Amino acid sequence: MSTRMEPLVPVERIELAWQGIDHAEGLAIDEDGTVWAGGEEGQVYCGRLDGEPEEVARLPGRTLGFALDGDGNAFCATIADAGVFRIQPDGTVDLVSRGAPDRPGAEPNCPAFLPSGTLLFSDSGQWGADDGCIVAVSPDGDTRVVDTKASRFPNGLAVFEEGRTLAVVESNLPGVSALAIGANGGLSDRRVLVEMPGMVPDGLALDTRGRLLVSCWAPDAVFVLEADGNLELLAHDPLRYLLHEPTNIAFVPGTTRLVAANYGERFLSVLEHDTPGAPLPRPRFGWNP
Secondary structure (H helix, E strand, O other): OOEEOOOOOOHHHOEEEOOOOOOOOOEEEOOOOOEEEEOOOOEEEEEOOOOOOEEEEEOOOOEEEEEEOOOOOEEEEEOOOOEEEEEOOOOOEEEEEOEEOOEEOOOEEEEEEOOOOOEEEEEOOOOOOOOOEEEEEOOOOOEEEEEOOOOOOEEEEEEEOOOOEEEEEEOOOOEEEEEEEOOOOOEEEEEEEEEOOOOEEEEEEEEOOOOEEEEEEEOOEEEEEOOOOOEEEEEEOOOOOOOOOEEEEEEOOOOOEEEEEEOOOOOEEEEEOOOOEOOOOOOOOOOOO
C-alpha cells in the first residue's frame, strides 16, 4: 500500500455551512438535498446546506451516525442512552433498538441499511478492548448480532459492490475491513481492505467508481481508497480551520459535493470530489413501535 500525501482538494476550496451547530459527529443527506445532522447534547438538525438548520428533535445525549430510509425517516445512534432511534420528518422520536437481547448496546455508533430492508448498526464497544460487533434489526424489530470479527472499534459503515459487501471502519485496527453480506443479511468472511497506521479513521462514503472515501478523526483529513488498496489524500487541514476532526461524511445525492461533520468544531465542511457519490440503499423500513 502507498499513500499520496499531497491533497487533491486544496484547503482554500473547502466551504463551510451551518456555522454554530454543536459539534456534529454524524450526518446523512436525503435525495432532495435535505441534511440531517446531530449535536453534542442530543440535538437533531435538519435543513439545506444553503440555509440555516432547524433543530427538529432532541435525543437523550450525544448523537453519532445517521442513516435514512425510503420514507424520509432518519435513524440515529446515541451513546448516552445507548440505542438507535428513529426521527420522523415531523420530529417524532421512537426508540428502535437497544441491542440484541443477549448483548445490550455498549456504544451504538453508525447505522446503515441493506438493500433487503435490514437496518445494521456498528456497536463499537470499549476503545482498546476489541469487543465491538455489528448488529442487525429487522423490520419487525428483531435484533441480533451478525458479526463479531470486525471487532476493533467498528465505526462507519458502507454497503458497496452492489449490495454484496459491507465496508467497516475499525478505528482501532486502524483501517477498513470488509464483510460478505449473505442472502439472509448475515455477515461473514472478514478481510482487511487497508491499514492506516498512526491514524484514527471514522466515517465512510462511496463514489460511483466504487471507491471508498474515509474520513479521519485524526489526522484532520479525508482519504480516497483505490481498488488496489492505495490511499490518496483528498483533503487535509493541518491548522484545523476548515476540517477539524471530520468524523462522518456523505455526498449530496447525484452530485460530487462531499459534506463532512466536524466533531471538533461548530460547522459542516463542503468540498468537491472528482466523482459523484454512489446511491445509498434506502429501502422502506416497515418498523413500528
